[in-house]
Amino acid sequence: MKKLNVGDRMLLGFLYACTGLFSLLCLFPLWVALVASFSDEMSMVRNGYGLWPASFNLTAYKLVFTGTDSVMQAYLITIVTTAAGTLLTLIVTSAFAYPLTVKTLKARRQISLYAYATMLFNGGLVPTYILTTRLLHLQNNMLVLIIPAALNAYNVFLMRNYFATLPDALAESAKIDGANDMYIFYKIMLPLSKPILATIGLFAAMGYWNEWYKVLLFIDDQRLYTLQYLIMRIQTQVDFLQSSLGARAREALGGQSIPSVGLRMATAMISIGPIILLYPFLQKYFLKGITIGAVKG
Known part of the structure; x- marks a missing residue:
């Protein structure tokens, strides 16, 4: 050295x-x-804000965890949908992206154009709602939080560009030895694609973890509320108490004021904790995957 x-x-x-x-x-x-x-x-x-609590207080966390079963249930739903959704995203995205790099697939340009069109146009909120509730019957179903977000055209092109950087000689030599496309994809391409898999996996996990809008549209069953939606409801209720029922709320809290700022910060800490813990383990793959997948074509 x-x-x-x-x-x-x-x-x-x-x-x-x-x-x-x-x-x-x-x-x-x-x-x-x-x-x-x-x-x-x-x-x-x-x-104002400080670097150390001037007066240590756990009221905000007590308000968040009032009715612990609801918060723990929401945590469980969020963890399950995040894990299942991320796994499904990696499976369908890689299965869609890899054939687009295989030169023997004659329609790969047309399929790529079709996928690109979905980035520019969508059916709108009302048709999506009708399709989801009346045709697919996914209302009050955990699958509505997992399936619609599993395939994204941007992720497909990102992974396709990464697959395109892998040497063609790997697949050609494997075919000479008798390997079929499925074997090449599963045994050769995927093990060499850890950076892009980690990158897209992180994108998908963040999207599933922060999901609340689909809950607002399609979920009425409180047992299926995600953490982000439950936190949003808690904050909305506290804002209502502070604006319309301030005196009663202070009386219920023993004369204390409702910790609106502290509550927002507490819910932020609760919701971002797992993502902060996950990111350091994926950082080295994330940087390499996003760079190669975005630049190479």
């Missing part, structure tokens, strides 16, 4: 310092939000 001179070490130290400072700046808002979630509402009104 080449030994660095003084100038190189100084430059490297400066770059590390800049990277560390940038990382702290990125973590600063997250830390402030975490502190606010544990702070008393009145102390925040008087003193």
Whole structure:
């Protein structure tokens, strides 16, 4: 290994310092939000946001977890839909994208054009609602949170571009040895595609984890509420209490004010926690996959 001179070490130290400072700046808002979630509402009104709770208070988390079964059920539904949806997304996206790179598929350009058209046009909200509820009968069904978002044209093209970067000689040599297309896809292409699979998997997981709009449209059963939708309802109810029933709400809380700011921060911490823990494990694949999949064609 080449030994660095003084100038190189100084430059490297400066770059590390800049990277560390940038990382702290990125973590600063997250830390402030975490502190606010544990702070008393009145102390925040008087003193504003701080780096440490001026008056430690768990009221916001108590309000979120009032009726623990509902929150835990919503967590379970969100975890199940995220895991199943991400797996389904990877399966159907890779199965759609790989044939588009196989030169023996004569209609691959027409299929690509059809997929691209879905990025430009859609049927609209009302036809989608009618299709989902009256024809597919997916209302109050967990599948409505999983299936519609499983296939996305952008992800297909991203994965297709990545597959196109893999050497054709791999598939050709495998065919000489008697392998069929399914074997090549499953045993050769997919193991070499971990970066793009991790990238699309992260995109899909974030989309499923943050889903609430489909719940608003298609789900009436409280047992199927996702975490994000339940949190949105909690925040809406607290805003209503604070605006219309402020006196009664304060009386119910023993004279305390409703921690609207703290509640928002607490729900943010609860909802983003798993994604923050997942991202570091996928970061090295994410950067490589998004770069190659987006640039190569």
